[in-house]
Amino acid sequence: MEALSVHLQTKLIRLKPVCISHTTPSAPKDRKRSGNFKNADNRCLSVIQSLRKKGLPVIANELVHRLKAEGFHMDNSTLTSLMLYYANNGFFTRADALWHTIINSAYDLHIHVVSNLIDAYIGAGLFYEVSRIVHEVSIRHPQLQHQVYVHTISCFGKIGEVELMDNALKEMVSKGFPVDSSIGNAYIVYYSRFGSITMMENAYQRLKSSRFLIEKDGIRAVSDAYIRDKKFHNLGNFLRDVGLGRRNVGNLVWNLLLLSYAANFKMKSLQREFLNMVDAGFDPDLTTFNIRSVAFSKMSLFWDLHLSLEHMNHNGICPDLVTYGCVVDAYLDRRLGRNLDFALRKMNVKDSPPIVLTDSILFEVLGKGDFQSSSEALLEFNMHKTWTYKKLIAIYLKKKYRSNQVFWNY
Template sequence: MNLLLQGKNPLEILDLLQTLSSAEYWTIIEYLAAENRIGEALQAFAHWRQMKDYKPPEKYFAKFMRILGAAKRPDISQLLFNEMISMGLQPSLLSYTALIDCYAEAGCLDYAEELVRKMRKDCIIFNAAALNSLMLAYSKLGKLDHMNRLFNNMKRWGCSPDYRTFRWVIVAYAKAGLFRRMELLWREMDNNGWKLDSIMISAIIQSYAANGLVKDMHDSYLRIKEYRLLVNKPTIRAMASAYIRISKFYQVRLLVKDLDLMRKDTGTLLWNLLLLAFAANFQVKNVQRTMLGMEKVGQTCDLTTYNICALCYARMKMFWELHAVLVRMRRAGITPDLVTFGAVVDCYISGRERFQKMFKELDELGLKECCPEVGTDPLVFEAFGKGDFQTSSETLMQANPQPYGRRWTYGLLLSFYLKKRGATRNSQNSAGNQGSRFVAKMFVPY
């Protein structure tokens, strides 16, 4: 290992040293595999096999086939498997499992299935570990019929599915929305005395949430609490999204408080959800208290935090509070995005138009020549929807990605938006109302 760390060529090391232990050979092979130097790893393994009077046991071939499986090289694994047989080594469950894993990881499922048939023909006794990689491949690729057939065959062949088998099948059924099948397997696991782990529970909750089955989602969440498992961020987001879609913002607040705001592994997600639950109901005092609470515990605010406040204040036409949020963003060094820009435009331009104040606020954002970006959490749009300026801008950018051969900027989007508003107003009122069209002409360079 010291020679490897000194930068010596692994193949030169093999030539220099006459005798190496098995552990030293594996150190060199695993080093080369980790560096994705599979060709040299093969040469090292061949060097080892060609040593005088040395015949590697089957377990070494199986181990190297697993290395090739991680590198997605089933073709070389098959050659090694054939070479092992030519050396007089009879393949057992160990090497068959390694080769099946290799084909399954590479997505060559037909070859893996052929090996399973060959194992049955050779009367090799299966175990669940030999088929779990194939089951996992079916699960990832959504081949539910193949997976279901293999699961039932395992029982017929006297090869009882183990915990990992149940995990992959339940996760696949959950992702596909096959709740009846999933619940039957869940019940079967309970009968075996097995508890669901965080991977299975998370998949189940996320699937219920995506399909709007809020009660089932909540019941599954209670099972997580019963098992004392930690809820991960994707699951939290899925649950919050399900509640937001049916406007149950109080449930979002209860969820956040139940999960503990002081968790360090979720960043600002829980605080932002609490803030969003208040802001979506325009509970301004609670929004302000939540912001103060974040400052009190030292929780850093991000772009989403400020945009939640900005959207709340903009919808309520609270001009001073919106201005204060923009000032705090600048002091925190956070760059506004299209959502922030749109909140300012929608706030000042709707109803009684205040163009001078609007342009002053927009100038202070310093985004005139910047390319539009959206960095706000999509959950915010589920609660608030998208403002008129943001919707119009995204439609425009999608329809014409490069206007006049140029890139879009915030200033250009605003110019188009104001012209559109002027045209709309004049089409509704032909009495010579200049309105936004006049203002757009004045500020086209913006």
């Protein structure tokens, strides 16, 4: 502590000449007054920031008081820097005192300062204080109201405080600020993650009534919620309501619709909607084909699986680890391992590096096959080795052969 005091005294000695030069009644120096103040403020800010990095809030506070006693003028940057440091380190009483100094002064208040302060209070669970800060900004700096409300709504939504998020949104609307597309879509995403299905559906209906389109993140979030609750029929209805002709979200809507049928192995409906997708002018991607391939594999529909592989090859789409897993699992589950070479003949097993490019939402619904799970574990364990699908299949076949030998020996 004594060493810190000496360090502090040294800093004050270095800063003192600037203060003295400012207070000396000299015309040439008076002309440089603003420059001296600026240099002093920059040095004060530099010292405080260095103390912040070292985790010394008490010393930083003492430095501020002693600089004031020496006649230094604390500018906005210095005060906000110290305030945010106090808030981020849990010294909310001191942060609040500086906040009142700043908010009641003539200083310009920047949105990033308010946003960082709100983040600190929300991180500590001081939600009531956040509401107070928003209210004070609304009174003293009305030009920042909308931005502060948007940030607060986002912060409450990210931590799952949907009721507080809803209250902040209602308060924002009551003051005449509009709810734009980005806020409406974020609202749906947060309700999908942390709210009930009913709350999520109500949020979607409000977005529709505002005549805003639900965007890609919103579609995925709502779909995830339906998938978690295994409400695949509701998922299909939602996707049709969104619009199967939406091209600005790629194949997402169609892939999710196919997945809703594959989840319950409604194979005729799956095939019908796939044809409707192609007829509508959409080009199936790797995820589209793998949704069908996984369903065909689990149902042991070898002919359909082969036709799907032919279609992929015709469209120039390279299979990934999921596709190979569908083929390997389908044949081995039916004890047709000897025919596996025939199935893999038109697939590039020798040169292609194993990789997963399929949308992970497929695994949330249909899970991962045994070959894929085993191969991923092997790839993770031997990351520096060069792998091909041929090597992975050979190792997997040996593993299955040994497990069968152990089974028959017992």
